[in-house]
Every structure is written in structure tokens, then in C-alpha cells.
Amino acid sequence: MLAYQMANKEHLAPWEPIRDSDFYTAESCRRRCESAYQAFIDGTAVSFIALERKSNKMIAGCNFTNIVRGPLQACYLGYSVHQEFEGQGLMHEVAQAAIQYAFGELGLHRIMANHLPSNLRSQKLLGRLGFEREGYARAYLKIAGKWEDMVLNSLINSEG
Numbered sequence: 001m002l003a004y005q006m007a008n009k010e011h012l013a014p015w016e017p018i019r020d021s022d023f024y025t026a027e028s029c030r031r032r033c034e035s036a037y038q039a040f041i042d043g044t045a046v047s048f049i050a051l052e053r054k055s056n057k058m059i060a061g062c063n064f065t066n067i068v069r070g071p072l073q074a075c076y077l078g079y080s081v082h083q084e085f086e087g088q089g090l091m092h093e094v095a096q097a098a099i100q101y102a103f104g105e106l107g108l109h110r111i112m113a114n115h116l117p118s119n120l121r122s123q124k125l126l127g128r129l130g131f132e133r134e135g136y137a138r139a140y141l142k143i144a145g146k147w148e149d150m151v152l153n154s155l156i157n158s159e160g
Contacts, residue, residue: 002029004058011083018145062098074110103157114150131155
């Protein structure tokens, strides 16, 4: 995970919150992995990573966070792909498998995914995955140190 984050530090910076230097340490990665595991045990999040077969290095990540049960049965989707593998359909493959898990194993009804208006790659990926645009939120998330607008999208489980 640390190698993935270091290799993609600049690549992912325009789409993520500002990260302090501690974020890029082995100890910080260990704490985040422990936190992700605990969130999985608690039923509030699920995180996936994709590994390259020949090198076993991390090449993509996909997660479902803020899982809400009760009448909502929903979560948020987040993802990133290694810059070396961008544009090859890998993120589509990973996200598609993860969505099947969220709708099947987790029994969720709704997955929400938001993106910056300028992030055309995410817009295209979400469209290919079947997400529909639902709205536009002004000053929604602090990305790269600035409050940014976001395009709001969702995917509904047609079988549940």
C-alpha cells in the first residue's frame, strides 16, 4: 500500500484531500489497514485492493464507506488506480466486481459515487458502470486544499 501511495502521490493529489507527510509512512499505512479491517468487522465499510499477478504490487483500490443499514441500505464508493494502469479498463473491472459484492453479499440497495466536475475519467467510468447523475453539490468536499463542487451519482440495485 505504501509503495502504491508513494508511486501515485502526484497522480492522485488533484482528486484527494491534502495529505501530510505522516500519511506516506509504513506506520500510517498499518494504522489505516487496521482501521479498514475494524470498519469491515463493524459493517461500516469494505475495502478492496487489486494486485498485479506477476509482481504482486497494488495497482488499484476500491472501497465502500459509510455503509448505512435500516431503510437506506446504502454506501459511498471510492476508488483509485495506479497511474501506470490508467486507461486500460482495470478500474472498471475492479469496481464492477466490488459492486456485485456490495449488492450481493452486503445486500445494499444504493451505491453513491461523487466526482469533481473536471474529472472526466470518473464521469466516464461511473457511466459505464451504470451510475446515473442525480445532482450537483456546491462546495461539497475539501479536495487538494480547496472546497470543491461535486457531481452526485448513484447506482440502484435493481434486484433488491
